[in-house]
Amino acid sequence: MIAQRSHPRLWLLLAGTVLTLLLSVTVHGDARAETPRPDAPTRGLTAPVVVPSFWNSERRLERPDAADLPKELRIVTSDDYPPFNFLSAEGVLTGFNVDLARAICAELQVACAIQAVAFDSLMEAIEQGRADAALAGLVATPGNRAGLDFSERYLGTPARFVARKGQAPADAVPETIASKRIAVVSRTAHEAYLRSFFNEAAIRPYPDLKSAQTALRNGDVDLLFGDGITLALWLNGADSAGCCVFAGGAFTESRFFGEGFAVAVKAGNDKLRHAIDYALQRIWEKGVYTDLYLRWFPIGFY
Structure with a gap:
């Protein structure tokens, strides 16, 4: 028996189960971005860290x-x-x-x-x-x-939306991003979640995360949806070139993430x-x- 680590592999491990689920049942309810209470001070950072x-x-x-x-x-x-x-x-x-x-x-x-x-x-x-x-x-x-x-x-291991600086929507909910182009890694729990709750948006699947990140950085899409931990590390690293920021809150639906x-x-x-x-x-x-x-x-x- 092999233990499983939820990041960076969780969404890949869950993808098959979630996609099968979506083929067999209708998912009810709204997509909700859950933000825990901001107990932490800003500690001199440019934006509050929750x-x-x-x-x-x-x-x-x-x-x-x-x-x-x-x-x-x-x-x-x-x-x-x-x-x-x-x-x-x-x-x-x-x-x-x-x-x-x-x-x-x-x-x-x-x-x-x-x-x-x-x-x-x-x-x-x-x-x-x-x-x-x-x-x-x-x-x-x-x-x-x-x-x-x-x-x-x-x-x-929440999911998050990322947008280019200066172009992030005030809130990332189905009503506000219905006209947006959203990059996501194909055949993952994140794609399944988008197709369940954000199906009016233009969902653009990419074969891997690097391709999706490049598409966002180059302006080929308006948003990127994926694992919040991975995206936070990308935003804080050199590969993002300071292009982007989180948009909206965290999505924590355990059935998907x-x-x-x-x-x-x-x-x-x-x-x-x-x-x-x-x-x-x-x-x-x-x-x-x-x-x-x-x-x-x-x-x-x-």
Whole structure:
């Protein structure tokens, strides 16, 4: 069994299922851009960054008993998934997931041993007892749940619209972009979503993301729709040449875009899973999560 990572592969993994679904049923309801509350300050950025929250502040989780926790929490991740987990120029394992793992250990007051393994070996490391948890952009798919249990999600994988600077619509809803030309990668969950909720627009499928990005940059289309994380990294990188900005809010329909990232533990290890849930909520409440998000995602994807 191979674990699945939701970014950058999630929309490819979901595409077949979603396209089949669209052929067999009619999807009802409106396309809605969901924007979490803006709890984060701007921190000197040119535009406010909305930091997502997946925790109910009114829900009080019980602090885990230290006797139920290992003295050292062994966490595995991968090293090929920037900016989540990767090797720095100095060869040091770093990234958002790595910092979040350390924050979990600190909140639980246990030592932290973080090791990089091949992504396809993450589940095996947990199942064979060589690691207690995996924090590497894992998705709690039905297949993965056969051998693992998962914490509550700590990050979603929303979809976003991108437009050229100065040409972004005030809001990205079906009524306002019905006349727009929209680039999207063909045969993905993002194309399926557009054809379900934005079918009055001129949808332009492209064979890969780079082609779609080039079309937007060159003005061949008005908008690009795709994975928000991937697009945020593109906007913040040299390849975009500063051409474009996000338009509208985040689309978070889990049936199309998945449930998001979660921490994996061995199936049946409820004590550790509950402890990680507790730590994640406390990390959010203390503002540590916000600091990490702003550090690693200067262009937020929500």
